[in-house]
Amino acid sequence: MPKTRDVAVVVGSLRAASISRRIALALAPLAPDSLKLSIVEIGDLTLYNQDLEATTPPAWTAFRDRIRAADAVLFVTPEYNRSMPGALKNALDVGSRPAGKGAWSGKPGAVVSVSPGAIGAFGANHHLRQSLVFLNVPAMAQPEAYLGGADKLLDAEGKIANEGTRKFLESFLSAFAIWIERNATV
Numbered sequence: 001m002p003k004t005r006d007v008a009v010v011v012g013s014l015r016a017a018s019i020s021r022r023i024a025l026a027l028a029p030l031a032p033d034s035l036k037l038s039i040v041e042i043g044d045l046t047l048y049n050q051d052l053e054a055t056t057p058p059a060w061t062a063f064r065d066r067i068r069a070a071d072a073v074l075f076v077t078p079e080y081n082r083s084m085p086g087a088l089k090n091a092l093d094v095g096s097r098p099a100g101k102g103a104w105s106g107k108p109g110a111v112v113s114v115s116p117g118a119i120g121a122f123g124a125n126h127h128l129r130q131s132l133v134f135l136n137v138p139a140m141a142q143p144e145a146y147l148g149g150a151d152k153l154l155d156a157e158g159k160i161a162n163e164g165t166r167k168f169l170e171s172f173l174s175a176f177a178i179w180i181e182r183n184a185t186v
């Protein structure tokens with residue numbers, strides 16, 4: 001039996017009613033038993049400024065420690081202006097330092113992009129993947145997850161309402177569990 005893997009879920013939206021956050025919460029019960037998904041907050045991370053490394057903000061340290069402790073990272077993000085939201089890019093930057101000791105390095109990753117629009121936040125998904133290459137995060141290539149029409153995907157209880165999408169997300173998470181085992185460092 002595979003060991004339980006701690007998956008840090010990073011949500012690219014900060015707003016309380018975020019569809020991406022609600023999708024992230026709906027993913028947890030669809031994951032295989034070997035994956036424990038928990039959201040890691042990014043809203044209290046001061047904008048990255050290298051000058052602050054001298055007196056590292058406690059929120060940066062807590063975030064870096066949390067990502068270092070995780071077995072894998074799952075990004076669930078909307079798209080802002082055909083890219084990832086600045087809050088998510090800031091979290092990537094905060095976690096990437098100090099140089100050579102980045103928290104992301106080597107963590108198996110996966111990306112779910114979310115939009116009410118039809119393109120499913122493709123631009124955010126792929127800009128994020130570009131950064132993940134540099135951060136040494138092996139990001140699962142297939143299946144890809146571009147969730148379009150996402151404002152209509154959840155029911156009143158916050159579950160995925162559409163059976164086809166629910167099954168797709170279950171298979172996505174099962175593939176991610178295999179990907180984690182293939183790329184795990186411990």
Ligand SMILES: Cc1cc2nc3c(=O)[nH]c(=O)nc-3n(C[C@H](O)[C@H](O)[C@H](O)COP(=O)(O)O)c2cc1C
Nearest residue numbers: 013015018019020021078079080081082115116117
């Ligand atoms: C600053 C901004 C830029 C946006 N740009 C895009 C975009 O490029 N593509 C897109 O599909 N939706 C775009 N949207 C709409 C978002 O997809 C929509 O607001 C979505 O609900 C945000 O995600 P959230 O619900 O998780 O907060 C944008 C929204 C904002 C606030």
